Amino acid sequence: MMWRRMGCMGAVLAALLGGCGGGGDDPEASITDPVQRCSSIGTQPLVANGTACVPSASTPVLLLLVVxxxxxVGSCSGVKVAPGRVLTAAHCVDASARAVVGVLWDGQGNATQVRAQSWVAHPAFSETPQYFVNDVAVVSFADPLPSPAVPVMLSQSSGKGQAILLSGWGAPDYVLSVGSALIDEVRDDYLRITYDGTLSNACPGDSGGPATRVIGGRQVVVGLVSAGTGGCNPGGRTFFSNLAKPQVSDFIRAQAAGAELL
Incomplete structure (x- = not known):
């Protein structure tokens, strides 16, 4: 199951959609405090005891509307990695995409829409029964986006048991959210989590949103939400594109000019 929100009405372009989320570099610890979760993407909690975050100009996690x-109109998530470059999932911008719009927020919480100049999906993107292969794309904007960029880890893969934070604009509430999870399987193609109901999981609309770890004291992107099984329910599994895979790393280096690549 792809984690892309589909079938939205054109009015969504004005109404603006939102996300469901999901940990750090410590193999034991996951971030459960809502203030820490939201601050990891440059925002503050929407509610005191939750993990929904106030949309802000200071977050690199974008809502992308795909026509x-x-x-x-469908929606996906993305993460800014360079002044005019956003990483997202390749399945979000497949051959049927005719326009991609980024939603930007100012300091007062007002939103504007910026049409992407172009987008390119990994040329070897493909599908297996459970997950996507090379599910990575780069969306380019003519002008630099005002939000900060986040570094991307390409030189080393994450490991089993490590904690990540996952961010996105998906279900169930369609607001920007962040949550914690622990990686339970790592392969060349993907990082995987299994949701047991105690931490967090990705949902439709979160596709392309970042999985980050704390590396060198900073949040660094290590994966992108790609696909899942079992819906958003306990027992479901979510697959993240492993950005350290050589084919994926080479693609990002070639397409994301100006990104900080570690």
Missing amino acids: DRNGE
Whole structure:
């Protein structure tokens, strides 16, 4: 199951959608405090005891609206990695995409829409019964986006048992959210988590949103939300594209000019 929100009405372009989320470099610890979660992406909690975050100009996690050839609007998430470059999932900008719009926020919480100049999906993107392969794309904007960029870890893969934070604009509430999870399987193609109901999971609309770890004292992108099984329910598994895979790393180096690549 792809984690892309589909079938939204054109009014969504004005109404603006939102996310469900999901840990750090410590193999034992996950971040459960809502202030810490939201501050990891440059925002503050929307509610005191939750993990929904106030949309802000200071977050690199973007809402992307994708218009297909029939005029239907879907949504995905993305993460800014360079002045005019955003990483997202390749399945979000497949052959049916006719326009991609980034939603930007100012300091007062007002939103504006900026149309992407172009986008390119990994040329070897493909699908297996459970997960996508090379599910990475780069969306380019003509002008630099005002939000901060986040570094990308390409030189080393994450490991089993490490904690991540996952961020996105997906279900169930469609607001920007961050949550914690622990990686339980690592392969060349993906990082995987299994949701047991105690931490967090990705949901439709979170596709392309970042999985980050604390490396060198900073949040660094190590994966992108790609696909899942079992919906958002306990027992479900979510797969993140492993950005350290050589084919993926080479693609990001070639397409994301100006990104800080570690």
